[in-house]
Amino acid sequence: MPKDSLPPLPLSGLFAVAKPSGPTSMAIINDVKDLVNTSPLFVERGKLAAHKEGKNEKQKRRKWKSNKDMVKIGQGGTLDPLADGVLVVGIGRGTKKLSEFLDCVKEYKTTCLLGCETDSYDCQGAQVRVAPWRHVTREMVENALPVFRGQIEQTPPIFSALKMDGKPLYEYARSGTPLPRKIEKRPVTIHSLEIEEWLGSDHSFRYPEQVLSEDQRQALEKTLRSVQEDARVVDEPEEPVEDDRAPTAFVLRMKVSGGTYVRSIVHDLGHAVGSAAHVVTLTRSRQGRFTLEPTEGDMGCISWDVFKAAKEDAGPADEGGYTAWEREVLDKIETIDTSVTTASGAKRGQSSS
Template structure:
């Protein structure tokens, strides 16, 4: 895009990155922030010049601040390290628009017969349970209880705090909870079985297993709010059947604050088994999506673009933009000075246009 077609700088607005599975959302944000805070697209040139000058004047080092706060940046909803997919980023005035992206669409693979402390495959086995009796029809019938407005209990192994102490610390130490974990109202707009994998997959239970002492501690914590709570294995009778436990894929659209892991965990109980998440993808967050297919959809910037730029930002093009800046511009929704969301900018266009689908 020619320089003279860009809105006035620095830019405020929104874009989305395709987060990979593995790193935390905060790690992603911090790496992107290190690039944003050195870009004249998002930081006033005077600030960049002053910061550069301050760095070079070592005796006056206290006069300049780290560039970490040069531009305001935020995210529209944390993803677990296991999860991949759409992570909306707000810059400048765009951070005030992040609350518009609470409703999200997810695709998750569920594995029956085992529940874990984290409710996903990155945790430790808490207990195993029978799974062979569960059919696709069983699961589909059980899903009706999870649709609409429901009350959801956050995981006992979560960072949510009760009286200033994370819930997971109570569970690990066996300390009784001061009170029951408060349920949260959430809305499951849609919830369907997208694919029934059966035993045709390579997923396995986590290798890490809670010890007897750890199980007793967890049970002690749970019994402080539920007298009949038991953490006991109920292994499936093999009977010469060495099939892998059943797995299936759910697709859902949910409101902000929904724990997808809890949906899967509670569904396992509802069908007389146990279950945990083995893959989790946020496929859509508002109008930002991994696969733009509708008018108004906006694609994501690949994480590889930012990863490469943190190692070597590379040369600028004829318009003065580096490769990562060009990718962001192509999918950026500008917020003007009045706080209004404008159309996406796009290279080679003389006026703002919808962003092209990303591949």
């Protein structure tokens, strides 16, 4: 974006980061915030100068505090630490538009591993039970998918941060405390759901090493039985066989409404084919208009490596006065033009990419 085409500084707007698997969404936001708070793109130069002067005075008075809230920043929908992909970031007035990304259509790609159920429904949890998987074929999975398409009702995982009477569900499950009532099902829309790749045993994924203890299993079963009398948490081991193949894995691609638990789809699909399953990889490939693979009309994402490198060394500014990471943001940001005024003279925001 040429300098002369920029709205008046400091900028407000939206951009997306391609989050890697591992760090939390909040850790990503905090690191981006550290950079944004030092950039003339987003902070008035007078404030930056005053901040720098205060920092220099620290050596004399020892009373200076770093101001980490010079710019308002937020994200439009958390990704689990395991997940990678599109993380929408709002800066300044852009934070007011983040709510639209909570209910927008999202696209995901996830790898499912059969034969093992975990408490978190993904590979970062502990094994809850194992079940047969060798009987499951691609055709069986494809025949089970139609039940999960369209408008469906979905039960959130028992090991989730969703609160019931002010207490996270996972606290009930871990302590064996009966639930006050059944977990309310949520209406969601699965616009599309397909097998993208059948990996079979040709992969390196394995079950989590952590296994629920007998006491933990009994606590979980006690909680589940408070809302489902016949609930049982028991292993259904595969019949002994001579080969040592890895359990079957396959990749699903889906387009879903906001509020959909991808982990629950995989968990329930495992049950539907007479097995168990959990998520081993999860990528959010699209969130609204932001996507990892942009085509005409889409907004692309900024690689996390750009911000990671800038945190270590922002490097020199170019002839326009901006560093490499700032140029990347300028190329991918959807700005909110705060200079536009109404007939009455009051300022209003206007999106422009």
